[in-house]
Amino acid sequence: xxxxxxxxxxxxxxxxxxxxxxxxxxxxxxxxxxxxxxxxxxxxxxxxxxxxxxxxxxxxxxxxxxxxxxxxxxxxxxxxxxxxxxxxxxxxxxxxxxxxxxxxxxxxxxxxxxxxxxxxxxxxxxxxxxxxxxxxxxxxxxxxxxxxxxxxxxxxxxxxxxxxxxxxxxxxxxxxxxxxxxxxxxxxxxxxxxxxxxxxxxxxxxxxxxxxxxxxxxxxxxxxxxxxxxxxxxxxxx
Amino acid sequence: xxxxxxxxxxxxxxxxxxxxxxxxxxxxxxxxxxxxxxxxxxxxxxxxxxxxxxxxxxxxxxxxxxxxxxxxxxxxxxxxxxxxxxxxxxxxxxxxxxxxxxxxxxxxxxxxxxxxxxxxxxxxxxxxxxxxxxxxxxxxxxxxxxxxxxxxxxxxxxxxxxxxxxxxxxxxxxxxxxxxxxxxxxxxxxxxxxxxxxxxxxxxxxxxxxxxxxxxxxxxxxxxxxxxxxxxxxxxxxxxxxxxxxxxxxxxxxxxxxxxxxxxxxxxxxxxxxxxxxxxxxxxxxxxxxxxxxxxxxxxxxxxxxxxxxxxxxxxxxxxxxxxxxxxxxxxxxxxxxxxxxxxxxxxxxxxxxxxxxxxxxxxxxxxxxxxxxxxxxxxxxxxxxxxxxxxx
Numbered sequence: 024x025x026x027x028x029x030x031x032x033x034x035x036x037x038x039x040x041x042x043x044x045x046x047x048x049x050x051x052x053x054x055x056x057x058x059x060x061x062x063x064x065x066x067x068x069x070x071x072x073x074x075x076x077x078x079x080x081x082x083x084x085x086x087x088x089x090x091x092x093x094x095x096x097x098x099x100x101x102x103x104x105x106x107x108x109x110x111x112x113x114x115x116x117x118x119x120x121x122x123x124x125x126x127x128x129x130x131x132x133x134x135x136x137x138x139x140x141x142x143x144x145x146x147x148x149x150x151x152x153x154x155x156x157x158x159x160x161x162x163x164x165x166x167x168x169x170x171x172x173x174x175x176x177x178x179x180x181x182x183x184x185x186x187x188x189x190x191x192x193x194x195x196x197x198x199x200x201x202x203x204x205x206x207x208x209x210x211x212x213x214x215x216x217x218x219x220x221x222x223x224x225x226x227x228x229x230x231x232x233x234x235x236x237x238x239x240x241x242x243x244x245x246x247x248x249x250x251x252x253x254x255x256x257x258x259x260x261x
Numbered sequence: 262x263x264x265x266x267x268x269x270x271x272x273x274x275x276x277x278x279x280x281x282x283x284x285x286x287x288x289x290x291x292x293x294x295x296x297x298x299x300x301x302x303x304x305x306x307x308x309x310x311x312x313x314x315x316x317x318x319x320x321x322x323x324x325x326x327x328x329x330x331x332x333x334x335x336x337x338x339x340x341x342x343x344x345x346x347x348x349x350x351x352x353x354x355x356x357x358x359x360x361x362x363x364x365x366x367x368x369x370x371x372x373x374x375x376x377x378x379x380x381x382x383x384x385x386x387x388x389x390x391x392x393x394x395x396x397x398x399x400x401x402x403x404x405x406x407x408x409x410x411x412x413x414x415x416x417x418x419x420x421x422x423x424x425x426x427x428x429x430x431x432x433x434x435x436x437x438x439x440x441x442x443x444x445x446x447x448x449x450x451x452x453x454x455x456x457x458x459x460x461x462x463x464x465x466x467x468x469x470x471x472x473x474x475x476x477x478x479x480x481x482x483x484x485x486x487x488x489x490x491x492x493x494x495x496x497x498x499x500x501x502x503x504x505x506x507x508x509x510x511x512x513x514x515x516x517x518x519x520x521x522x523x524x525x526x527x528x529x530x531x532x533x534x535x536x537x538x539x540x541x542x543x544x545x546x547x548x549x550x551x552x553x554x555x556x557x558x559x560x561x562x563x564x565x566x567x568x569x570x571x572x573x574x575x576x577x578x579x580x581x582x583x584x585x586x587x588x589x590x591x592x593x594x595x596x597x598x599x600x601x602x603x604x605x606x607x608x609x610x611x612x613x614x615x616x617x618x619x620x621x622x623x624x625x626x627x628x629x630x631x632x633x634x635x636x637x638x639x640x641x642x643x644x645x646x647x648x649x650x651x652x653x654x
Contacts, residue, residue, distance in 0.1 A: 072606070074605070074606055095610070098608055098610060101606075101607075101608050102607075102608035107606055107607060109603070111599075113599065113600075113603040115600060115603075116275065117271050117272045117274075117275030117276065118268075118271055122271065126604075126607060127607050127608055129264050129267060129268060130264065130268070130604050130607065130608060130609035130613060130614070130617075131608045131609060131613075132264070132613070134608075160275075176607070
């Protein structure tokens with residue numbers, strides 16, 4: 024279960040401010056975050072992942088309050104419990120697809136890159152239909168294949184929580200469906216939780232829960248040079 | 262560490278052109294001043310050592326440097342010839358041992374040095390295989406020449422003609438290899454030694470041909486007056502001196518007028534040296550006497566000045582290149598901000614992500630320095646040979 028309580032977050036001294044008094048997502052659930060740009064969806068994913076830390080409030084994931092963890096503990100928690108999928112895939116151009124999938128094991132000394140891990144990576148690639156692309160560089164793959172490789176990388180450490188930031192944003196309709204199938208299958212098979220930021224309302228019926236960020240308190244501001252829009256309070260949840 | 266290097270290596274290998282340029286830049290920045298210093302130090306030692314071992318050289322008036330380089334290093338540019346009588350002149354003073362040198366001809370690119378037996382004794386050159394020169398038309402090879410052309414005692418080497426189109430010029434002489442000298446780590450290893458008379462035969466000043474008193478040569482004789490016989494071109498000329506035809510070899514004219522390129526003068530003592538140098542001070546003297554140490558010091562002075570200019574230039578270019586490389590790395594790091602963020606998000610610590618980037622810089626620097634070290638070692642190993650080859654050209 025993910026429990027967000029009395030959360031307040033600002034980027035430095037900027038005007039942008041995200042306030043969530045109470046949000047809970049049950050374990051094993053698939054949830055979609057929707058809302059206008061600048062409403063804090065990606066910020067909340069980063070907060071849950073422990074990439075950034077709130078000034079005020081608590082975020083409890085699987086009984087662990089990530090706001091109370093040290094930097095090293097949060098990183099360890101992220102490595103072992105959380106899988107991240109990005110809209111731009113974020114594959115390293117200079118590594119083969121296989122090495123990209125294995126990247127968490129190559130960058131984290133706490134993960135041991137054993138033979139079984141390699142076999143699991145190859146098995147995942149087989150499931151996702153990119154087994155014949157493992158030795159190639161990402162630039163040689165189609166957009167759909169790249170996102171599937173990125174999903175492989177996210178699920179390889181067998182996380183209990185998958186955080187996906189617009190995972191289908193750059194995909195054609197066929198690939199959108201396929202990538203979502205893969206994510207949903209993983210959640211179903213492993214009892215994991217999936218939180219997905221999306222702007223694609225056609226996909227929402229597939230999620231068990233849709234969380235509209237209009238309900239949260241967001242103050243407009245500048246963040247990373249991007250003009251933010253003011254999100255209205257309230258809003259609904261399906 | 263292994264993981265960090267794995268990622269760094271893949272990044273560098275993927276961007277191999279950029280990596281190669283960076284590594285080459287580092288290699289050159291390090292190698293140019295260091296390699297140049299090694300080369301100059303070596304050449305200084307070599308030039309000085311050989312010059313110090315040769316007290317005085319008598320030669321025709323002209324460039325002292327050309328005279329010294331030809332006499333000490335058998336350089337291809339030979340000085341104005343000197344008459345052989347100049348060797349006798351030195352000898353007759355009783356102030357110095359006179360060693361005539363005639364360094365003009367070549368065989369397979371190696372200089373043929375015409376000299377006397379005193380040269381071998383003076384330079385401490387010993388025969389490793391075979392024997393010393395015993396007969397006209399024989400040669401002894403320096404160790405590197407023997408190794409390079411694969412010649413042994415009993416084999417033959419042929420002098421190179423100076424010009425294919427010069428019908429009246431120097432004809433090739435086939436010379437029997439009498440012996441091979443011990444390695445001396447000096448220019449003598451790269452030379453072919455002959456008796457000075459053999460050098461004159463190569464030049465055509467002495468020759469051997471069929472006996473014109475024999476009946477089989479009668480058709481070649483045009484006229485015969487007491488001791489003077491005139492023959493046509495059908496007379497068989499020998500291009501090799503053997504025990505059978507050596508008696509027919511003879512020299513025309515006065516040997517004292519024959520050319521040499523220099524006389525190495527080895528004074529008996531300091532006083533003799535001073536006296537001998539005094540004998541050549543007259544402005545109308547056709548010969549000059551030079552102290553090779555002085556000549557080489559002047560040359561080294563020039564080389565060191567050039568070296569300091571090159572080093573200063575290399576340092577300035579190196580600093581500019583390093584600044585450019587720092588800029589390249591900084592821009593590269595900025596362009597890779599997203600990559601760093603991704604690595605951090607998927608669990609890499611700031612330290613380990615930074616280590617990957619730093620490793621790339623370290624690998625480039627390390628590889629460049631190692632390559633520069635290899636080049637410097639090669640320069641140290643083969644630089645002296647390269648210098649000798651350069652001087653001979």
